[in-house]
Amino acid sequence: MPDVPIQIIRTASDIRHGILAARHSGKRIGLVPTMGALHEGHLSLVRAAQKVCEFVAVTIFVNPAQFGPNEDFDKYPRTIDEDLEALHELGVDVVFMPERDELYPKGFSTYVLPPAVADPLEGQYRPEHFRGVATIVLKLFNLLPADVAFFGQKDFQQCQVIRHMAEDLNVPTEIQVCPIIREPDGLAMSSRNRYLSPEDRVRAVALSQALDEAVRQVQGGTIESSAVAERMRDILLKAGVNKIDYAVVVDADTLGAIDQIDRPAVALIAVRLGSTRLIDNALLNAE
């Protein structure tokens, strides 16, 4: 563990000055935005950032604007001591950890209306979610002017929203998407996994199993997206997942419906297990 205590910054002006100072010293800046409750997925983003950047900033902020009125903002896990210890151990250069009012002061009323790729799937189930995501990410891009920002493929649609937003609004930061990190049994790591009851934790393996099967089917020559989607639903239902929000195969760039898997495509799943909502995905014919 590094000797120097980890640098924690709480105000917008301090973090901006800190990043600019690092920039001016010629360092390449990496940004890893998180909501805390860090797991190996987040830490893999930090390691990816450290591979290509000399200065890595992690932000920890549970963003109220991306939670719906009936969602889990209040009970979203906050594990700040463990988070800081893990980031310290990795040798992260700075952690930006603002209070809510620092980013959303009284009178705040400007939002980013996210790109069309935000409309289907998560956009149907969580209507204002991506508006909140796009807004906070743009704010962080302005506050922490980084060369590269790192996001996890686990939130596939979010990555596409951010990519399209960054392109449309001429954001200079490069977006790098990093692979999903999984538990030994295949469950994609997520801060929300800790909500699962022991029984639902067992059932949750069905998501990655359904996605593995989708990849196998496509590798085996299946090209109808409906056949792949149907098989995924079967696997989920057989495992006892009763609430499937969606289990689909769509265009990997636009997330639009496709009949045939004749272009880069992605299988996307969202289910509810008890009161917990889980998502996962796998790229198909990615090469």
Place this chain on the structure above:
Amino acid sequence: MPDVPIQIIRTASDIRHGILAARHSGKRIGLVPTMGALHEGHLSLVRAAQKVCEFVAVTIFVNPAQFGPNEDFDKYPRTIDEDLEALHELGVDVVFMPERDELYPKGFSTYVLPPAVADPLEGQYRPEHFRGVATIVLKLFNLLPADVAFFGQKDFQQCQVIRHMAEDLNVPTEIQVCPIIREPDGLAMSSRNRYLSPEDRVRAVALSQALDEAVRQVQGGTIESSAVAERMRDILLKAGVNKIDYAVVVDADTLGAIDQIDRPAVALIAVRLGSTRLIDNALLNAE
């Protein structure tokens, strides 16, 4: 007139690199966004920029996103040769003049949902206008990372939209608002003045006359905003202005209604003369 021909840049990546190069050489960067059809108002912004910045960039782009379907996008005046000559004469460092597709390529779909101050007045008469303004200004802030950007007080509500947007989204560029430049008879300079028929050009003086009277009334001790607004309407109607979109006195920061002029307030007017829409304003009790 400077010997060096004026530098014209047409692509997003070239302008960004040009601005960054100037920044890295230690120069303070000024940005003057325009839609061309330049008049003394625009040129006063350039001069203000040159006073505090060593490198001044002017953008010329008639932004389709800020025109409504029945507005004057197609016939908006384009006087590019005269514009470039005037900017050359002033010694502007670079002009960014992109094609429409460079800023709004196929698939473009991310917008800035402007702050609450965009809702009244112009927001009622031009529903998508400020969405388009906020979006293009944010794009330009990203493409031309300036220290200071200069806007004319003539578009008072637009200035407040941009100020609030910049604050909400943590835009690092400082916003400077410059005074209205007027014709000798008081008419605020505007690219749309050239649309006016000779008769309407005469009537148009009523806007600044009504505003002058508002300032006089407030200096004379009138504090009811309705009394000031009523007097402005009288002056406009007497001059033969039949279509008054609004003539009001509101809070200068929020543009919200006020009964008493007991805080920084602004008188705002929008009228139609023939098929031309004119706006003008004056700060009241500003000191």
